[in-house]
Amino acid sequence: MNSRTQPDVNGTRHRVVIIGSGFGGLTAARQLAKADVDVTVIARTTHHLFQPLLYQVATGVISEGQIAPPLRVILREQDNVRVVLGDVESIDIDGHTVTSRLLERVTTTAYDSLIVAAGADQSYFGNDRFAEFAPGLKTIDDALELRGRILGAFEQAELSTDPAERERLLTFVVIGAGATGVEMAGQIAEMATRTLRGAFRNIDSADARVILLDAAPTVLPPYGGKLSTRATDRLARNGVDIQLGAMVVDMDYHGLVVTDADGTRRRIESQCKVWSAGVAASPLGRQLAEQSGVDLDRAGRVKVGADLTLPGHPEVFVVGDMMAVDGVPGMAQGAIQGAKYAASAIKDGLKGTSPAARKPFSYWDKGSMATIARFSAVAKIPVPGTSRHIELAGFLAWIGWLVLHLVYLVGFRNRFTTVVDWFFAFTSRSRTQLAVTEQQVFARNAIEELEERTRLDDAA
């Protein structure tokens, strides 16, 4: 159990507010466990989400609970923390307050130090209407909706007697050939050729066509060279149709239009589309920029100073996917290390260290990994003190990927059940999480309709 801090009888204890319960927010809260501070974590979801395994929820390998443990339960032994459920709507950096909303309840929380770790959303590069036709993969809702769309497309194909319609239903397009796109395309292909094979009577699920497309000329661009080639070859062997240099320019319910590198414009008929092409930092970054004058980069990330704070506001830290720091990728390690740094700076401040004396944040690049298929992954690990990297592809990289992801999953029981599900998913054709509910599939439309009706009612 974590040590319990003394009750704040005078109400004078330093107040730390953390926005977000992802890698950055949770790490910061835990790092402050033994500090003489009151911590308030404000988050819009009741869970901490392990995003790297979302694609396995979307493709039925594991359940959502395994990667989304309840935040209150994780932090219940840490007496100096309270959790406030709510969507942060505004930050007042001069007034030192954060205002959040849960339905009609509005809460204003005062802080002495603020850690903003609200992450990033999917970016459709100005084509937000694409979201309706090609959900991204950022939340549990996204993953369950995608699972419903993937399995729903097979079900509709089974009932269709029109060959063109069947082909459209059995064509799955994943847009964006980064790690998430590669993982999704690989898993949809495995579902089609292994998990669902023989389960339908009118169609052969293995006839499904999985297209992975990207405007860039390579798969997994940050890995480059040999590893990108290995990933491309492996995906192609699994039946994934890789189309590079292809820019999506339009989309509707039945398909999408792409422009190839040579300028050719063509249409792909596909009902089930997945977007994994870009990210945009939380809009809270814009609020911080407007109030402090700090610059944002093209993805809306905050160009923080060397101590991860805003100019003129050494008490406001921005970490994780919201921060723009040279050489720090939008990955879990960036968020974890940034959050640790911010928590230490706050603790040092309590001991009297002035903000001017803070050592600059320095990032330790521990490398990156992506799974391609069953028993196959790529890994790029820097050799300390040099500019060289160790590059691994295949089974060894896959084992490394499994171990690393288990280490970072929160909770022993989640790790245990994930290992069991992985064992069956990888050694047999079974996947335990193929349930889909009507509400999961239609929730997005229902919520949008409700919001539209509320808007119209308010306007009347």
Ligand SMILES: Cc1cc2nc3c(=O)[nH]c(=O)nc-3n(C[C@H](O)[C@H](O)[C@H](O)COP(=O)(O)OP(=O)(O)OC[C@H]3O[C@@H](n4cnc5c(N)ncnc54)[C@H](O)[C@@H]3O)c2cc1C
């Ligand atoms: C599908 C996918 C796969 C990935 N795979 C990998 C991988 O293999 N390896 C890797 O290192 N990284 C991976 N990443 C990236 C990694 O997950 C992120 O870099 C990391 O989660 C960033 O941490 P964060 O704390 O900044 O943001 P997040 O973890 O996104 O957390 C943001 C938090 O803020 C909350 N929030 C947002 N807005 C508000 C608001 N207005 N009010 C209240 N709360 C709010 C969110 O609900 C969430 O709790 C992946 C990401 C995705 C989406």
